[in-house]
Amino acid sequence: MNKYKLSLISAALLCAPLAYTTAQAVNINVSRNVSSLNKTLSGQSVTFWTFSGALPAAAVEVGVYPEGTTTTDTLNLTLNLGMMTPGENAPYNGHTIHLHGADVPTSEDGVPETYNDVNGDTYTWTPTRDMAGSYMYHCHVHTVKHLEMGMYGPLIVRPKNAAGAWLNQLTHNTATAYDYVQNYVLSTVDPAYHTATGDSTVFADYNPAYFLITGNEGKTTAAPAMSLTAAKSKKVALRLIGIHSVSSTFAVKDGSGVAKSFTVYTQDGRALSTPQTLTSLDISPGQRFDIIFTTPSTAGTWYPQVTYKNLRNGAAYTSGTVYGKVTF
């Protein structure tokens, strides 16, 4: 447990006697600094711009509390510009943070066209109880370039109990309880976008060469992008966060390629009124789905996987399937 979570829980405990009579506000203060990162993908070095040196950026978690409580978490996400925008001039330089899917006032929206500051700011959001689920945060300056450059990360609205402790559930509905959870951040890389500047015609077409889950290539089941050591007969939750710019299909398959069923509980930060049990799920750019599958009662390995597809014709890209791995 980090110092930050500890302080939150301490604050909640101190406030507990008042929890049912007085609204409590818990501040979640997080900061990110812009910096560049060189990463080798398929043997080629690609330059990224990141929030605090990570691709994707570290997840930001904000709590929501049970019905009958008046406590709220407020996110204060501060952006510091450690690095401006190499090679760019206005209006393509500077950075912001946009909380994708959050219902914020225009001043907190990180969109420079609506007069948001591009030299660093603090973005504030207080999610309501019905907003448990997965979101994303990303730079909104010249988005076609800055998003591609790696300025994105998961934003998770996660249930807490009345005392302020995190719950291992997707929502306050106990049917969404899980034993394990991972963020699957879907993204792709067109290296030509990483060197083009301004309003280059390069940005008129998108031709990804590298395909990622949570910043990693995972071209084979033997070299997966994500690994999880679970146990038999347990619930595994995956937060599928679509930051990619193409089409994609998610599935969970065994070593023989047989698709396994999973249940979708939330879509785009809202609980589905009727959870959907599926064996295949299309994820478009910007969409998020939170799913759970149950590992079987016998030992084995399953492979959650994403196949990236051309937005124009739906054709799967060559080497466009990225594998995860769950052993049990």
Ligand SMILES: [Cu+2]
């Ligand atoms: Cu930016």
